[in-house]
Amino acid sequence: MKWFNVGKIVNTHGVRGEVRVISKTDFPEVRYQKGNVLYLEQAERREKLPLTITSYRKHKQFDLLTFQGYENINEVEAFKGGLLKISEEQLNEDHLDEGEFFYHQIIGCTVFTDEGEELGKITEILSPGANDVWVIQSKKSKKQLLIPYIDEVVKEVNINEGKIIIHVMEGLLE
Incomplete structure (x- = not known):
């Protein structure tokens, strides 16, 4: 299966499980919608960890995300440095207008x-x-x-x- 990088978790934000992401995605407002699933890839983890988005907002140059089941800073601290990915099946060409590309x-x-x-x-x-x-x-x-x-x-x-x-x-x- 082919995987595409949509962002990197660079830090936590606050104490309620929010993470700071530097996005590499074409459509953050679509990719980070509540209920969408991203897959966390980390060097020390063999399998990608599925994460369901519960909130998304912009803050300065970062995208801030929270995930279902991860509600405090201690639970997301280990995500720092991890890459957020989607599978090829999650690409949706319906989002592309004329003259737009992934x-x-x-x-x-x-x-x-x-x-x-x-x-x-x-x-x-x-x-x-x-x-x-x-x-x-x-x-x-x-x-x-x-x-x-x-x-x-x-x-x-x-x-x-x-x-x-x-x-x-x-x-x-x-």
């Missing part, structure tokens, strides 16, 4: 300019604010290129071929 579909794609020059492969997606930023490992150098996912830059996304075409605006690659 992160795992974009990461690994090769980026070309609209003039045919290969820039490199997407290694990571950042979600700092209004739009996502795609991190490209440059084919020419060791530096990383940061490309905003906006209509003026990203011209074509072909998931099946793993190919993305962008328009290089003035100053974009500097």
Whole structure:
């Protein structure tokens, strides 16, 4: 079975079993809905632990979650450093609008300019604010290129071929 990382538990929050999560998910408001099940993966644990979400809220740059049956800090302290995952069956393409993609579909794609020059492969997606930023490992150098996912830059996304075409605006690659 294929598993996808949706977040990392970095700390506890308060004394009532809430945990701080740095999200890696495309749709936190959908993924963290009350009643959804996430699977906790930890190095010292052989099996993934299923956790049912009982609450979700945003706090600063974190997503705060509580889980059914874990109601105080002592019960969730051991979760720190663990990864929250979902199975491939839990992916739901119904959440995607036209021109939207899951992160795992974009990461690994090769980026070309609209003039045919290969820039490199997407290694990571950042979600700092209004739009996502795609991190490209440059084919020419060791530096990383940061490309905003906006209509003026990203011209074509072909998931099946793993190919993305962008328009290089003035100053974009500097």
